[in-house]
Amino acid sequence: xxxxQAIETAPPAVPLxxxxxxxxxxxxxxxxxxxxxxxxxxxxPDFFAHQTMLAIAFTMAVVGVLAVGQGIxxxxxxxxxxxxxxxxxxxSLVAVRLSEAGLPLPLVVVGAVVAGMLWGxxxxxxxxxxxxxxxxxxxxxxxxxxxxxxxxxxxAQVPNGSEIYHLGRASFLGLPAIWWPxxxxxxVVGFLMRSTRYGRRATAVGxxxxxxxxxxxxxxxxxxxxxMAAGGFVGFAAVxxxxxxxxxxxxSASTLQLNVIAAVILGGISLAGxxxxxxxxxxxxxFLSTIPTALVFFGLSSDTQSIFQGALLMIAVAIxxxxxxxxxx
Amino acid sequence: xxxxxxxxxxxxxxxxxxxHRPIRQALTGSVASIAFTFIAVIVxxxxxxxxxxxxxxxxxxxxxxxxxxLIVGAFSGFALLAGVVDLSIGSIVGLSSAIFAFLIADGWxxxxxxxxxxxxxxxxxxxxxxxxxxxxxxxxxxxxxxxxALRGITWVLCGNQRMIPAFDIDYFTLINSQVLGLPLxxxxxIGLTLLATLVVTKTRLGRHVQAVGGDDRAAGRAGIPVAWxxxxxxxxxxxxxxxxxxxxxxxxxxxAGATGFGxxxxxxxxxxxxxxxxxxxxxGNPIGGALGLLAVAGVSNILDLKAISPYYVNIIVxxxxxxxxxxxxxxxxxxxx
Numbered sequence: 001x002x003x004x005q006a007i008e009t010a011p012p013a014v015p016l017x018x019x020x021x022x023x024x025x026x027x028x029x030x031x032x033x034x035x036x037x038x039x040x041x042x043x044x045p046d047f048f049a050h051q052t053m054l055a056i057a058f059t060m061a062v063v064g065v066l067a068v069g070q071g072i073x074x075x076x077x078x079x080x081x082x083x084x085x086x087x088x089x090x091x092s093l094v095a096v097r098l099s100e101a102g103l104p105l106p107l108v109v110v111g112a113v114v115a116g117m118l119w120g121x122x123x124x125x126x127x128x129x130x131x132x133x134x135x136x137x138x139x140x141x142x143x144x145x146x147x148x149x150x151x152x153x154x155x156a157q158v159p160n161g162s163e164i165y166h167l168g169r170a171s172f173l174g175l176p177a178i179w180w181p182x183x184x185x186x187x188v189v190g191f192l193m194r195s196t197r198y199g200r201r202a203t204a205v206g207x208x209x210x211x212x213x214x215x216x217x218x219x220x221x222x223x224x225x226x227x228m229a230a231g232g233f234v235g236f237a238a239v240x241x242x243x244x245x246x247x248x249x250x251x252s253a254s255t256l257q258l259n260v261i262a263a264v265i266l267g268g269i270s271l272a273g274x275x276x277x278x279x280x281x282x283x284x285x286x287f288l289s290t291i292p293t294a295l296v297f298f299g300l301s302s303d304t305q306s307i308f309q310g311a312l313l314m315i316a317v318a319i320x321x322x323x324x325x326x327x328x329x
Numbered sequence: 330x331x332x333x334x335x336x337x338x339x340x341x342x343x344x345x346x347x348x349h350r351p352i353r354q355a356l357t358g359s360v361a362s363i364a365f366t367f368i369a370v371i372v373x374x375x376x377x378x379x380x381x382x383x384x385x386x387x388x389x390x391x392x393x394x395x396x397x398x399l400i401v402g403a404f405s406g407f408a409l410l411a412g413v414v415d416l417s418i419g420s421i422v423g424l425s426s427a428i429f430a431f432l433i434a435d436g437w438x439x440x441x442x443x444x445x446x447x448x449x450x451x452x453x454x455x456x457x458x459x460x461x462x463x464x465x466x467x468x469x470x471x472x473x474x475x476x477x478a479l480r481g482i483t484w485v486l487c488g489n490q491r492m493i494p495a496f497d498i499d500y501f502t503l504i505n506s507q508v509l510g511l512p513l514x515x516x517x518x519i520g521l522t523l524l525a526t527l528v529v530t531k532t533r534l535g536r537h538v539q540a541v542g543g544d545d546r547a548a549g550r551a552g553i554p555v556a557w558x559x560x561x562x563x564x565x566x567x568x569x570x571x572x573x574x575x576x577x578x579x580x581x582x583x584x585a586g587a588t589g590f591g592x593x594x595x596x597x598x599x600x601x602x603x604x605x606x607x608x609x610x611x612x613g614n615p616i617g618g619a620l621g622l623l624a625v626a627g628v629s630n631i632l633d634l635k636a637i638s639p640y641y642v643n644i645i646v647x648x649x650x651x652x653x654x655x656x657x658x659x660x661x662x663x664x665x666x
Binding site (some may be wrong): 013080126127130131133134135136137139140141143144146147148150151177179209213240258261262265270272301303304305306307308309311312313315316317318320321322323324325 | 376385394456458460461464465466467469470471473474475477478480481482484485536594598607608640641642643644646647648650651654655659663664666
């Protein structure tokens with residue numbers, strides 16, 4: 001199983017030709033995305049209406065920020081964080097309660113992000129001290145977290161007229177205001193992950209944890225750092241989610257999970273850890289967020305959405321597995 | 330003289346020969362901890378709820394709800410053992426019930442409809458195997474995709490009504506018949522679990538599955554056809570889920586878009602509590618898995634009878650799950666850093 005820790009395998013030497021493999025993925029993603037847009041636009045010219053772009057941008061915003069968190073976990077060798085739905089709802093609830101208390105928007109954002117980081121630290125504590133696999137730990141904490149949230153509340157919504165309420169309805173340069181922070185986050189995190197010591201360390205741990213440990217990188221610290229950072233992004237995504245989603249209940253975020261994982265894998269961030277480019281998330285998130293809207297324009301019911309998304313995910317993982325087996329980066 | 334040779338041979342035993350200690354094994358193995366948990370649940374039930382907790386009436390209520398999870402768990406346990414977790418079982422149950430109900434409503438005989446349905450399930454298992462075994466896709470992510478796609482197909486099949494009524498009186502009577510005060514198919518599911526245990530522990534096939542899950546490279550060097558064993562395990566898992574779908578249609582007299590939704594988490598949480606692992610193969614056995622399902626069902630039954638919010642069940646299941654994986658690691662599972 002590729003989720004097992006690959007300690008023995010040394011990274012193969014990279015021939016020059018394969019180094020362009022990453023950009024190949026980008027080109028394919030752009031091509032497929034444009035093809036989808038063109039096909040839908042030819043079939044139904046009203047697809048190009050401003051309204052459509054708003055719908056797609058809304059979906060992109062939440063999924064994109066969550067995907068950054070998921071990507072940090074995956075690239076650092078934490079495989080998958082299955083507790084994102086519970087974390088997102090928890091932090092959304094924090095955002096709602098804080099804005100009900102009348103706090104200004106920046107404080108609401110800080111509160112949600114800190115709550116998300118605490119959630120991440122909670123997961124990391126179990127993982128680090130019990131030395132258990134993150135996939136199972138986050139599966140269990142998601143279970144526990146959602147059940148506990150149901151005991152706390154059934155339905156919540158940001159108060160009408162509050163700052164966060166206006167944020168969800170504002171627009172900037174023709175696109176929803178909540179779309180822009182997502183783009184900035186992906187670009188900045190993508191830069192930080194490749195060009196700073198911390199990003200490189202996290203990637204190194206994901207690529208080969210034995211070697212990273214031998215070089216003096218603390219695995220515990222890395223695990224805490226990555227899970228808390230990912231939790232912080234979940235908290236920020238929660239602000240975007242709560243501002244635009246309307247009333248939500250504890251299971252409202254469960255459908256996002258799959259989109260996020262698919263976006264990470266399609267974007268070429270390997271679940272086995274150690275490789276991936278965060279900028280690619282812009283393309284994969286955009287493509288995946290276009291599918292639901294495009295299908296509606298083709299007159300297909302929203303049920304068919306999941307058929308396409310599921311099949312796409314399977315194909316993406318099969319390609320990911322095939323590449324890993326061939327030893328390409 | 331003979332004594333001396335005996336001691337030397339004992340001393341020169343290589344370190345990797347595991348001494349056979351059946352009693353110690355029985356008290357510390359994976360089945361033991363779930364057996365103790367199971368007994369603890371019964372004791373708590375007896376003290377808190379009273380003797381009616383183990384009355385035939387209550388057991389048959391628990392049993393009726395457990396038929397499908399037990400059957401699905403017995404089959405998908407093979408996939409876990411072989412190290413290829415199949416998350417799509419819940420959606421296969423849903424699709425199987427939708428196709429079966431669709432064909433019955435279309436006037437097909439029950440046997441013909443069941444054959445077609447199960448064949449389709451085998452094809453789905455084959456697709457899972459193609460992605461995972463042939464292309465080396467990560468099992469969790471690949472079957473997560475299958476889960477989503479099949480749920481979509483099920484919704485489309487169920488149409489705007491969100492359900493397909495399919496009532497066949499003979500089939501309904503058969504599925505819901507009782508023997509000795511217990512549901513017939515509950516007894517069948519338990520029999521199937523015992524049979525699966527025999528296959529896992531006593532046959533060559535079972536040992537091959539365990540070996541592949543334990544260490545696929547070593548199994549491959551030992552001449553075990555790893556790819557075929559994994560394919561077979563995934564086919565079995567899909568087949569078992571297909572049977573689960575057929576039984577739901579018999580129990581409910583219809584199929585709905587949400588049939589089997591979330592079943593994979595219910596089953597795998599219980600199987601992991603029962604000693605299986607979804608991240609490494611080769612551990613656990615069907616009896617442990619069945620006891621895990623019974624223990625979780627017992628907990629939720631106790632909370633039901635005590636009129637406590639069902640959300641506490643999920644919290645207890647989550648904590649049990651963490652405890653079970655911790656135990657598994659202490660018993661020799663992979664430590665994660």
